[in-house]
Every structure is written in C-alpha cells, then in structure tokens.
Amino acid sequence: MPRSDHGPAWFALVAFVVAGAAPAYAVDGKALYAKCVACHGARGEGVAATGAPAIAGLDAPYLERQLQAFAGGARGAKPGDTFGATMRASATTLLASEADRKGVAAFVAGMPAPLPGTAAATNDNGRNYFNAICGACHGGKGQGNAALGAPRIAGQSVPYLSRQLAAFAGGTRGAQPADRYGAQMRAVTAMLPDAAAARDVIAYAASLRP
Numbered sequence: 001m002p003r004s005d006h007g008p009a010w011f012a013l014v015a016f017v018v019a020g021a022a023p024a025y026a027v028d029g030k031a032l033y034a035k036c037v038a039c040h041g042a043r044g045e046g047v048a049a050t051g052a053p054a055i056a057g058l059d060a061p062y063l064e065r066q067l068q069a070f071a072g073g074a075r076g077a078k079p080g081d082t083f084g085a086t087m088r089a090s091a092t093t094l095l096a097s098e099a100d101r102k103g104v105a106a107f108v109a110g111m112p113a114p115l116p117g118t119a120a121a122t123n124d125n126g127r128n129y130f131n132a133i134c135g136a137c138h139g140g141k142g143q144g145n146a147a148l149g150a151p152r153i154a155g156q157s158v159p160y161l162s163r164q165l166a167a168f169a170g171g172t173r174g175a176q177p178a179d180r181y182g183a184q185m186r187a188v189t190a191m192l193p194d195a196a197a198a199r200d201v202i203a204y205a206a207s208l209r210p
C-alpha cells in the first residue's frame, strides 16, 4: 500500500483527538471565580481570616501551575499543611478540568492588582537581603517576573509569605522531583542565615508597592 494512503486516516485521527480535547462547554472564568470569593475576596485581594492570599493580577501561567499543583497533590497534600489542604480541596471540587483551571486563571490574572494590606515594620536588614537575593527573580519592587516563573510577592500578607518561605525551606512545597520552579525557590531559602533574616526580608517584601 502506498504510504500516502495513510494520510486521510491520520488526519481524521488528529482532528478527532483535537476536537475531543476541547471542553464541551465554554469556560466562563468569571462564573468560576464566584466559587472562590468566600475565601479570596470579591476583588481577589485575599482574606486574612481564611488564610487565602491575594491572587488578583498574578500572571496566568503561575496561577495555572499552582492550581494544577494543588489538584495533583504536589502542593497541599503534605501532613500538617492545613491551609494547603483547604486549597487542595477547593481545587479538586470547584474546578473540574484543565480547561476550568486555565479559564479561572485567565480571569484572575486580568483582575486589577489589589491594594496592598498593612505591612509589618521594615528595616535595613530586610531591604538588604531583598535587594541582594530576591529582587533578581521577583523584581526590584517585588512585582514578579513571569519569564522566570517568579510571582509578585509585593503587598502580599506577612503571614502568607512567611508560611510559604517556611514551606519551601521545610520541603512542604517545592520538593517534588518535577517541580523545577519550586526547587529554585527552595534553594534560595538556604541563603537566608537565620530566622531574623527571613522575618525582615518578608516584612520588606510585604511593604513594597510596585
């Protein structure tokens, strides 16, 4: 049989697979976000009482990666990670598919960045560590750098940032073999010499206004 005879069948198979991969319904990111409001706030500004961080205006690939990590168990599945477990339950029950994760991520990325909350007192120690270490990836004003996969951390709450730094340091976050972005951040935590350095650099990051 001439090789070209396979052409149409091959094409039909690809067309079928592509059609099958598309969602059977139009994903409405705004409607999906309504399910997140109780914890993350109507403007995606974060709600201290729920432990849910500000997510408005974070870049879409970062948001999608985190939602996938929660859904797949790379984030939020370790014993003792109660806040992560809450979000993992939300990611698995409120979002049905990759299409949903993409749709809600696009909507949240398009929300105006929230007004930063009240920050802790800052000092030179925090600023120096930030400028020496963190700014290279997260940006000089903590605005984030999507090309490096480093999210905005400016204006995020102190309790949330401290918890994430501790999670990276302890391996609750970023320790999965395939998690190359998390691995970078995990390596960074070893550059902070002590608890005071961590506390001060977090206070400084939270105080930044991009």
Ligand code: HEC
Pocket (backbone or CB within 6 Å): 032, 033, 035, 036, 037, 038, 039, 040, 050, 051, 052, 053, 054, 055, 063, 066, 067, 083, 084, 086, 087, 090, 091, 094, 095, 104, 105, 108, 151, 163
């Ligand atoms: C029941 C409360 C709750 C609901 C509902 C909820 N979240 Fe969360 N979410 C959290 C908590 C708590 C965290 C912080 C987890 C941690 O500390 O690691 C979080 C973290 C996140 C993060 C990680 C942010 C970052 O900077 O890494 C994203 C993204 C996120 N949520 C998106 C969503 C979306 C989208 C929805 C709606 C589909 C949603 N969440 C619904 C509680 C919730």
Ligand code: HEC
Pocket (backbone or CB within 6 Å): 053, 065, 129, 130, 133, 134, 135, 136, 137, 138, 148, 149, 150, 151, 152, 153, 161, 162, 164, 165, 174, 181, 182, 184, 185, 188, 192, 201, 202, 205
């Ligand atoms: C080599 C690049 C790099 C450097 C330097 C770096 N980070 Fe990160 N950071 C990242 C990446 C990449 C992520 C996203 C990890 C992921 O996808 O889970 C991240 C994530 C974070 C998060 C989690 C944010 C969230 O919304 O959940 C915090 C907090 C953080 N970094 C703080 C810091 C601090 C503080 C410093 C300086 C001491 C620092 N980072 C230096 C690359 C870096």
